Amino acid sequence: MPQTKALTEVAQQLFTIKDYIRWTFSQFNHHKVYFGHGTDNAWDEAVHLVLGSLHLPWDFDPAMLDARVTHDEAIVILSHVEKRCLDRVPLAYLLGEAWFAGLPFNVDHRVLVPRSPIGELVQNHFEPWLTEEPTRVLDLCTGSGCIGIATAYAFPYARVDLADISEEALCVARSNVERHDLADQVTVYQSDLFDDLPEDASYDLIVSNPPYVDDEDLSAMADEYQHEPALGLGSGADGLDITRRILRDAPRYLSDNGVLICEVGNSEFALQDAFPEVPFLWLELEMGGQGVFMLTADQLKEFAGHFA
Numbered sequence: 001m002p003q004t005k006a007l008t009e010v011a012q013q014l015f016t017i018k019d020y021i022r023w024t025f026s027q028f029n030h031h032k033v034y035f036g037h038g039t040d041n042a043w044d045e046a047v048h049l050v051l052g053s054l055h056l057p058w059d060f061d062p063a064m065l066d067a068r069v070t071h072d073e074a075i076v077i078l079s080h081v082e083k084r085c086l087d088r089v090p091l092a093y094l095l096g097e098a099w100f101a102g103l104p105f106n107v108d109h110r111v112l113v114p115r116s117p118i119g120e121l122v123q124n125h126f127e128p129w130l131t132e133e134p135t136r137v138l139d140l141c142t143g144s145g146c147i148g149i150a151t152a153y154a155f156p157y158a159r160v161d162l163a164d165i166s167e168e169a170l171c172v173a174r175s176n177v178e179r180h181d182l183a184d185q186v187t188v189y190q191s192d193l194f195d196d197l198p199e200d201a202s203y204d205l206i207v208s209n210p211p212y213v214d215d216e217d218l219s220a221m222a223d224e225y226q227h228e229p230a231l232g233l234g235s236g237a238d239g240l241d242i243t244r245r246i247l248r249d250a251p252r253y254l255s256d257n258g259v260l261i262c263e264v265g266n267s268e269f270a271l272q273d274a275f276p277e278v279p280f281l282w283l284e285l286e287m288g289g290q291g292v293f294m295l296t297a298d299q300l301k302e303f304a305g306h307f308a
Contacts, residue, residue, distance in 0.1 A: 010023075010074075010078055011071060011074035011075065011078060014069070014074065015068050015069065016065065016066050016067060016068055016069065017050060017051075017054065017056075017064065017065050017066070017067055017069060018065040018066060019069075020050045020069055020074070020077050021046050021047055021050045021065075022046075023081075024046035024049055024050055024077070024081050025042050025043055025046035027081050027085050028042035028045060028046055028084070028085065029042050030085075031085040031086070033045070033084060033085055033088070034088070034222040034223070034224050036115075036222065036224065036225075037090040037091065037092055037098075037113040037115055037224060038091070038092060038098060038099070038113065038114075038115055039091075045084075045091060048091060049077070049080055049081065049084065049091055049094070049095075050077055052091070052095040052097070053073070053076050053077045053080050053095070054069070054073055054077070080094045080095075088222070088223035088224045088226075088227070089224075089227055090113050090224050090227055090228070092107045092113040092114075093107065093108055093109055093113070093227060096108060098113050098114045098115075098144075098146075099114075100114035100115075100116075100119050100146040100147075100150060101119040101122045101123050101146070101150035101153075102123065102150075103146070103149070103150055103153065103180070104179075105144050105145070105146045105149070105176050105179075106144070106172055106175045106176055106179060107144050107172065108172065109227060109228070109229070110166070110168040110169055110171065110172050110229060111143040111144040111168075111169045111172045111173075111229065111232065112143050112144070112228050112229065112232045112233070113228065114143075114144055114146040116146075116147060116209040116263055116289075117263070117285045117287065117288065117289025117290075117292060118147055118207060118209055118261065118263055118292060119146075119147070119150065120285050120286065120287045120289070121207075121261065121283065121285075121292070122147065122150045122151050122154050123150075123154070125154050125155070126154075126205065126261070129259060129261065129283070129294055130204075130205065130259065131257065132257075133155055133157065133158065134155055134158050134203070134204035134205040134258075135157070135158055135159065135204055136158060136159045136160075136161070136201075136202065136203050136204055136205075136255075137151050137152075137155065137158050137159070137160045137161070137203060137204065137205045137206075137207065138160075138161045138163060138197075138201070138203045138205070138206045138207070138253065139151065139160065139161070139162050139163070139207055139208070140163050140193060140194075140206060140207070140208035140210065140246065141163070141164055141165075141193075141208050141209060141210040141211070141232075141242070142162040142163060142164045142169070142170075142173055142188075143164060143166075143169050143172075143173070143209075143232055144169070144172050144173055144176055145162050145172070145173030145174075145176045145177060145186075145188070146176070147207055147209060148160050148161070148162045148173075148186060148207075149162075149176055149177065149180055149182060149186060151205075151207065152180075152182050152185050152186050153180075156185070158185075158204075159185065159187070160182075160185060160186045160187070161186075161187050161188075161189060161197070161201070161203075162177075162186060162187070162188045162189065163188075163189045163190075163191040163193070163194075163196075163197060164190065164191070165190065165191065165192045165193070165231070166190075166229070166231055166232075167190055168229075169229070169232070170188055170190055173188055174188055193242070193245055193246060193249065194249045194250075194252070194253055197253065201253055202253065202254070202255045202258075203253055203254055203255060203258055204254075204255050204257065204258045204259075205258065205259060205261070206250055206253065206254060206258065206259075206260045206261070206262075207260075207261045207262070208246060208260070208261070208262045208263070209262075209263045210235065210242040210243060210246060210262065210263075210264075211231070211232055211233055211234055211235040211239075211241075211242050212235050212239045212240070212242070212243060212263070212264045212265050212267045212291075213233045213234050213235060213239055213265070213267075214234075214235070214236070214237060214238050214239035214240075214267060214270070215234065215236065215237050217239070217266070218230075218233060218234045221233075235267075238267065238270040238274070239264070239265075239266075239267035239270060240264070240267055240270055240271055240274060243262065243264055243267070243271065244274075244307060246260070246262060247260075247275075247295075247300065247307040248304075248307040248308060250300055251297060251300040251301045251304060254297040254300065255297065256297060257296075257297065258296070258297045259294055259295070259296050259297065260294065260295050260296075260297075260300060261283070261292065261293070261294050262292070262293055262294075263291055263292045264291045264292075264293065265290065265291040266290065266291060267291065268282065268290060268291035268293075271293075275303070275306050275307075277303065277306060278295070278299075278303045278306060279295075279299060280293040280294075280295065281293060281294045281295070
């Protein structure tokens, strides 16, 4: 794997975009890089890294694959490959950008890399789970703001609030609100879950991808995840510390016909064991992913005693 001085030597042996994609692919395989932040295989990640480093779109003319890479461009690509393979930095952090629900978002080490399967629900306008378009939406534990901002695109007449406890994360979220020119529709709140939201807030849809990794899984996660903020991952011994609080307090912030949609990933089974009487509706996702449930406002109120 090239470092510093050796980068130039590698650059002298590779010439075209196609060369760099093939070489990057080989390096990923050689170093057994883990994929879990947007791609699931070495080839797609190699293409993403090289094209992203060159500021080229995915759908650019394939004939351009034979275009030569300049020396300065080569150094950028090789440096990114080095950090990806040796330091295990997620690609989105190297490029400063990730895509979610078909939209680009600014990302860095202050937020998780967007990858929630909730993106599929957003692109489907949450059908058939919402009976009518929401007028007010809350993206709780928003991080980069990707879920809430994508939802604002899906429902252009809805008011969307983004909430997170981390001011660092909210700096990124604000940059994405500005990037998508949604300041008139999307409002950002620093809040420990519901604690610092407006007292009169009433939402037709609360959507959340909270921290849900249990202690055992957190310690065993691949090195790539160690670059992400621990605040956005861990949630106690069974991964449900935050989810319990959401279930307890959400009824006070949902409209009469409102719904809560929440992701708990592989803590799904712990949640079912903790609340066996609660009729969680586990949503089927065609594009993959697990552990996304829905409860209505009426259901949350009916089973409030279980969450106290």
